[in-house]
Amino acid sequence: MVLSRVRLIVQHLFFIVLTYGGRFGIFLGSALPCFACPYVSGCGGHCYLMGLQGFIGFGLGAKLFGIAGLKALGYFTLFVLLTALLGKAWCGWICPFGLVQDWLAMLRKKLGLRKSRISSRMMSRLAWIKYALLACLIFVPVLITFGLLHPDFTLPFCNICPAKAIMPLFAGDTRYLALDLTNGITAVFSASLLIITALVLVGAFFRDRFFCIFCPLLALIHLLKPLTVLRLVKKPQSCIGCGTCRRVCPMDIENVYREKEKSDIQSADCLDCGTCVESCASNRALSLKWFGLKLIESSRRLALGLKKRGKP
Amino acid sequence: MVFMRCKIMVLIFLISVCSRAFAAENAPDSFIWWSVGTGGILPDGRFEQPLTLETWPVITVEQPEVWLRVNAGRGAAALWRKGEWASSDPWTLIVQSDDYAVVNAFARAEIDGQSYFAQTRLTLYGQSKETGKNREGSGEGPDWPDFQVRSNGGLYWPQTGQEFSVSLSKEVQENMEVWSGGGELLDEMRHSGTVYTYTPPHDPALNWAGTNASKPLIFVARINEGGAASFTQIVHRSRFAGLNKKAGLTVFTAAFLLSCLTAVLARRKRSWC
Numbered sequence: 001m002v003l004s005r006v007r008l009i010v011q012h013l014f015f016i017v018l019t020y021g022g023r024f025g026i027f028l029g030s031a032l033p034c035f036a037c038p039y040v041s042g043c044g045g046h047c048y049l050m051g052l053q054g055f056i057g058f059g060l061g062a063k064l065f066g067i068a069g070l071k072a073l074g075y076f077t078l079f080v081l082l083t084a085l086l087g088k089a090w091c092g093w094i095c096p097f098g099l100v101q102d103w104l105a106m107l108r109k110k111l112g113l114r115k116s117r118i119s120s121r122m123m124s125r126l127a128w129i130k131y132a133l134l135a136c137l138i139f140v141p142v143l144i145t146f147g148l149l150h151p152d153f154t155l156p157f158c159n160i161c162p163a164k165a166i167m168p169l170f171a172g173d174t175r176y177l178a179l180d181l182t183n184g185i186t187a188v189f190s191a192s193l194l195i196i197t198a199l200v201l202v203g204a205f206f207r208d209r210f211f212c213i214f215c216p217l218l219a220l221i222h223l224l225k226p227l228t229v230l231r232l233v234k235k236p237q238s239c240i241g242c243g244t245c246r247r248v249c250p251m252d253i254e255n256v257y258r259e260k261e262k263s264d265i266q267s268a269d270c271l272d273c274g275t276c277v278e279s280c281a282s283n284r285a286l287s288l289k290w291f292g293l294k295l296i297e298s299s300r301r302l303a304l305g306l307k308k309r310g311k312p
Numbered sequence: 313m314v315f316m317r318c319k320i321m322v323l324i325f326l327i328s329v330c331s332r333a334f335a336a337e338n339a340p341d342s343f344i345w346w347s348v349g350t351g352g353i354l355p356d357g358r359f360e361q362p363l364t365l366e367t368w369p370v371i372t373v374e375q376p377e378v379w380l381r382v383n384a385g386r387g388a389a390a391l392w393r394k395g396e397w398a399s400s401d402p403w404t405l406i407v408q409s410d411d412y413a414v415v416n417a418f419a420r421a422e423i424d425g426q427s428y429f430a431q432t433r434l435t436l437y438g439q440s441k442e443t444g445k446n447r448e449g450s451g452e453g454p455d456w457p458d459f460q461v462r463s464n465g466g467l468y469w470p471q472t473g474q475e476f477s478v479s480l481s482k483e484v485q486e487n488m489e490v491w492s493g494g495g496e497l498l499d500e501m502r503h504s505g506t507v508y509t510y511t512p513p514h515d516p517a518l519n520w521a522g523t524n525a526s527k528p529l530i531f532v533a534r535i536n537e538g539g540a541a542s543f544t545q546i547v548h549r550s551r552f553a554g555l556n557k558k559a560g561l562t563v564f565t566a567a568f569l570l571s572c573l574t575a576v577l578a579r580r581k582r583s584w585c
Contacts, residue, residue, distance in 0.1 A: 066355030151522030182554030183520050198567035
């Protein structure tokens with residue numbers, strides 16, 4: 001069975017667990033490094049971003065040195081541990097919102113439409129957005145804590161996160177598709193949420209994993225890169241420079257192809273999905289390593305197997 | 313001269329005592345109520361909630377009694393214990409809970425020989441490891457008027473626009489009243505049999521005050537035995553009243569169509585397949 005098929009099965013299993021798990025008593029915690037949306041009633045785990053914003057927002061100063069501070073530290077430690085163990089595989093293999101984007105990409109492929117590519121120049125121009133969002137979701141709650149912003153700015157990222165509008169639909173909840181006219185701030189937030197959701201849905205149809213370009217969680221995981229034990233590794237001397245890795249990458253990453261010296265090719269946008277590894281026809285040129293152990297290695301046989309199945 | 317001054321002082325004292333008694337006796341609106349302060353988690357994980365006993369009209373009450381009925385943990389039996397005032401001017405009670413607990417705070421004060429009662433219900437989210445205090449107390453408490461307040465529709469977050477059902481363990485003289493924290497009679501409750509209902513209207517000021525902001529509503533019952541009993545219910549802004557699905561879907565569809573159009577225009581010079 002090829003890697004992409006295994007990945008699809010794993011993604012679907014986690015989608016079911018993280019979306020409906022709570023209904024069966026499964027709860028994987030509130031520090032998950034993926035978009036397991038807490039707004040889905042009966043979900044099986046919570047995205048860490050909500051906990052992070054919530055802790056900062058609901059009285060940072062008073063809580064920092066108390067039991068609540070310890071609890072928040074515990075959640076952060078758990079998040080770091082989970083990230084260290086699986087790295088970006090949380091995005092490529094587990095994230096339920098990532099799977100929703102993959103479904104749209106599959107639909108596009110079924111319709112026979114070509115994917116829209118984003119040039120590396122454009123990608124580097126857009127790269128700052130996810131770090132800016134990450135900074136906002138940390139600093140806005142701090143401003144609320146010190147009374148410099150209205151309390152309706154609480155959970156600023158959740159208020160505009162497209163997963164909040166889309167994921168609850170799988171639990172039959174259409175509440176977040178409504179415009180919240182309670183006051184001006186909620187109206188602006190809910191309108192922004194709906195506009196961003198529409199943009200992301202259209203974007204994810206034309207371009208694989210469109211939202212991941214802007215995802216602050218991906219940025220946060222990347223900041224913990226030195227601790228992660230899952231690595232995408234290249235042997236430059238084995239690479240024949242065919243460019244398949246660049247062509248198949250859902251994130252349009254070029255440095256896997258361009259890197260001619262270093263073996264560490266993990267970039268900020270990489271999802272550790274392994275598509276480049278299974279598509280590479282150069283023996284041992286690319287590999288995914290976990291604790292130094294090779295999980296999968298590129299080979300001519302694997303790539304030919306893919307080609308027989310109609311993949312590039 | 314000194315005798316004259318003494319006479320004036322005695323006169324002032326008598327007028328003040330009489331006017332208080334007169335106010336209490338002739339103001340059928342008299343009641344005492346709990347004002348719920350801002351609670352929060354202490355560094356050791358205990359949850360602390362201050363309560364202040366207020367009167368309407370504003371008069372001084374002597375040594376009111378206070379009892380707490382604590383339900384610690386889901387499904388646990390209710391335990392009664394006597395409360396202790398943290399200060400007497402105003403009468404302030406600090407309710408603390410080590411772990412999760414639902415606490416009913418009861419107070420009784422004598423005004424002009426009549427008993428007046430106040431009650432409120434607090435949900436305290438304590439996070440401390442030590443959970444002994446909530447398990448202290450006895451199964452027996454005073455036979456005071458006991459309000460049962462339920463939110464119809466099963467919403468755990470009390471909010472405006474949501475109907476409350478209220479019943480009292482003692483016989484009520486007439487309709488129950490609803491008062492604001494500022495001493496304004498807002499409404500009279502409707503009732504069928506012994507169950508009274510009230511739906512607080514939406515409040516624009518509360519809508520602008522943030523999700524956690526709240527205001528007190530005081531349900532007041534004049535009891536047959538004399539005096540009055542009150543229940544302080546905290547309400548937040550409605551979480552649902554402002555939601556407009558039609559407007560939301562319109563915004564979403566417009567944004568979706570615009571994005572599609574932009575994507576199509578951006579790809580018009582490239583091949584689609």
